[in-house]
Amino acid sequence: MxxxxxxxxxxxxxxxxxxxxxxxxxxxxxxxxxxxxxxxxxTIDGFGGSFAFHKAGAIQRLGEPLTSQLLDLVFDDEKGIGLDIVRVMVGDGGTWGDQLYDGPTQTIEPQPGVFVWDQPDWPARKAAFDAHQIWLMREAKKRGVRTFMASVWSPPAWMKQNNSVVSSGPDGPPNKIRPDLYQAFADYLAEYVLGYEREFGIRITHVSPTNEPEVTTGYSSSQWTPEELRVLVRDHLGPTFARRGVDAENVLGEGVTFDERFALPAVTDPAADAHVGVVAAHGYAGLVDDATRAAPGAFAASHERGKTIWQTEYMNQGAPRDRLFVNNTITDGLRYANLIGNLFDETRLNAYFWWWPVANNGADGSDLIRLVNTGTPQSGNPTENGQYRIFKRYYTIGQYSRFLDPGxxxxxxxxxxxxxxxxxxxxxxxxxxxxxxxxxxxxxxxxxxxxxxxxxxxxxxxxxxxxxxxxxxxxxxxxxxxxxxxxxxxxxxxxxxxxxxxxxPDRKDVFSTYPVEENDGHSPGLRVTDDIATGVRDGSWLRWRNVNFADGSAAGFADQKGQLRLHTTVAPRAGGVIEARVDSPHGRLVGTTTVPAGDGSAWQTATTWVDTTPGAANGFHDLYLVFRGGRGPLFDVDQAAFSD
Known part of the structure; x- marks a missing residue:
């Protein structure tokens, strides 16, 4: 071995x-x-994450002290990974398409020329307006965040050719803004920035007029061509921001593919380029070498013009990837550590974003921290149960974000x-x-x-x-x-x-391995030398503190709850039994496996299913491996690990 x-x-x-x-x-x-x-x-502008579609509401619902603990894990340099940028959604009055996302987003202009803060009932409605995102931005601000980026998934329905914030299908009208309402859209975004600072004390520093402009789908979306974005910025958005004293920078692009295609006409037109502050793209396509680096020349024109470049959204996407346990381990963490270093080095990236830093979600691919819930996306609005999962990618991204500051x-x-x-x-x-x-x-x-x-x-x-x-x-x-x-x-x-x-804080997780030399305590007489534990006799034990089993599932899906196994690498001698227990050597038995006799020369893996019901390997517990058997050395032990 x-x-x-x-x-x-x-x-x-x-x-x-x-x-x-x-x-x-x-x-x-x-x-x-x-x-x-x-x-x-x-110059590094920072690391960011999105809280679109009401994801901050799940953090609020947890209550104290857990709410503050999770906010610290995300935004605080000393207690967490110190994200510097918050990305939010410009509400459009539409819905994602199911109840998991807490219903429709609210728009500041529900009909032409009618802004919510100009209405007589605004004082009564103000506290509830866009409440999750505004609360999140205020909490991030308390923890030192100064950069707030607002992205538009869709203009309000009344601005659209199909009168909807979502696709009307292949036979319906185009899912695009009306050509005669570009100026209305520019006024809308200017008012959004000015209103959020005036009404809520939130200074929006960056505005993106489109999220994934090539996408038309059943959630909020709106298609744009690169040329249309050039016209929007040159003739409407830039001049309107200048005229109204809006100092937010325009972020242009945010296409699915990590390249400059949707910003290219604008940055190569001096009249439009003067109004482009950041060229942005997502990472769902255009990455190579197992998605660890950008395609060569992806931002050549932007580099020539000295533009700032942000990667504004990426995650593990798709059920096959989410359902692979390996994508919750150090293998996944190394992927993102390599990607960040490569993008900073080869693409001269200025900022890197994850999709949802914390979310109530049905799978493990979208989040850095997943809030465990009692349902599934298909079952309505799941309820958080106070448990959470921290993935290896949280830590490997944090190996950069915690130590690098804007500037x-x-x-x-x-x-x-x-x-x-x-x-x-x-x-x-x-x-x-x-x-x-x-x-x-x-x-x-x-x-x-x-x-x-x-x-x-x-x-x-x-x-x-x-x-x-x-x-x-x-x-x-x-x-x-x-x-x-x-x-x-x-x-x-x-x-x-x-x-x-x-x-x-020492938070272990089921995605880690547990080498014997990194134990947090063991029974007298057990010897840990040369990376292995020897002198294992009847009643010997090893302990690892504060293991987060969360809901006991290995990959986060409701149909996989309870599918957790423990593997112990051993070299059999007299043979015996390995008991997995929680909280003490005599605590609840959560798994047991038999090790046959051997001569101590061959390493093998002893596996047991783990009891993940409440009170067993569920939530935070100390993990004990207790060894039982007859006389003499039972086996040598190397490490333990969990899987699905």
Whole structure:
């Protein structure tokens, strides 16, 4: 079987390598990454997420203290991953198409020239208007967010050729704005920005006139051609914002494919380009190499003109992907860590967005944190039960977003210092951040040379997400002669930062692995050496604290609840029984499996179904593996892991 190096052994190795002379044989063969403080690239605008279709309402309904805890997990740098940008939906008066989304969105202009805040009943209606999104934006603002982007899925129905915010089908009128109402649409968006600041104290900093302009479907949508967007911005939206003193930047594009096609006519027309602040696109097509990098030249014209580029929506999409348990593991997390680094490096991206950071959702693909609910999208409006799932992608995206702030600058660095290793670097003020992704199945030891006038620092903080770790705060790494050496764990993301942040709370999840050397306690007499537990006898046990089983399902679908299995890697000796228990060595039994006798030379996997009913492996519990059997050593133990 594959051998891992224990945490203490790895740390000792790192310290020894740092202390070794630069001319030693070991150092001469280590890969080296050079990070150049003076090589300034693009400015980072931040990391964002959407709360469209009333998703903030589910967070509100949880109640305190859970509501604040989840908001902190999303927006707070010290308690969470520090997202910087909130993307909301410009309400259009329409509905998504089912009750899961809490009904229709509200529009500021339900009929021509009639704005809600100009009506006599506005004081009575104001508190309930767009309440979920406004509450969310205010809470994000309390936690330091200053960038708010509003995207239009559809203009109000009365502006449309089909008099609807959704598609009228292949035989119906076009799902497009009426050509004679471009100016009305521009006035509508100007009034939206001015009204939200005046009425709610929310400054909308960016406005996108269209979300996925090539899409026409049964939820709010409206089609545009690239040429129509050029005319809109040049002749209506830009001049109207200027005339009315609206300082929000126009975000143009937001097509399904990650390229500039929907902004291209505008950015190549100087009269229109003057009104384009950001060129944006989604990531659902146009990504290559297993969706970890952009197609070459995707934003060539935008780069030539110095435009800011944002990726404003992406997620794991589609039932086949959602239903694969692997997409909830470090495999999925590494995919997004690689993608972010590649987009910043190759596309000179300025901002990266996820779809829903927190959502009451029927599957695990759309969210960074999924709120467990009591139903399904087809059953009406599911009710949250207070449980939640945090996915590996939350942590691997956070390996960037928690440490990078708006205004930081990407700096030059050796992108691939070793096969399977990807590195990017950033600076802000006198602080710096280096993010390294090790895609290899084995550890890699790396030298990092800091050149180009780096501020002197004696040590850097280190944080890591791996198969078994969730942004774990490691021991600080000492620098020596403007360089440091670190061992990168197999299949992990490590962030090195000159600025120190506290460790996040220890929340384990069923998507992690549980190596024996990372246990949180074990019975007397059990020996954990060389990555394995030996001396396993009748009554021995291992413990891992604070494991989040949530609702017990492995992939989030209602029809998969309870389908959770535990796998323990063992080398049989006398053989025996492995009991999975919660909360204590004598706690509730949630699974049991028998290990046959052997000679201790062959590793195998012992598997058991897990009881996920309330009171068992459901919600947060300490996990215990308790070992039973006859006399003598029963087996050696390497690790535990869960799957569907």
């Amino acid at each position: 594959r051998r891992r190096t224990s945490w203490t052994t790895r740390l000792a190795t790192v310290c020894a390598l740092i202390a070794a002379s630069a001319g030693s044989g070991a150092a001469a063969h280590r890969p080296v990454a050079v990070v150049d403080w003076s090589d300034e690239r693009q 930081d600058v990407m700096i030059g660095a050796t992108k691939t210092p070793a096969p399977g290793v990807a590195l990017t670097a950033y600076k802000g003020g006198r602080d710096f951040t280096v993010v390294v992704v090790n895609n290899n199945p084995t550890d890699v030891t790396l030298d990092v040379d800091l050149t180009g006038g780096f501020p002197r620092t004696r040590e850097v903080a280190a944080y890591r997400t791996s198969a078994s770790e969730n942004m774990t705060r490691l021991r600080d790494v000492r620098t020596h002669d403007s360089s440091f050496t670190a061992t990168l764990r197999a299949r992990s993301v490590t962030t090195f930062s000159s600025a120190s942040l506290p460790a996040l």
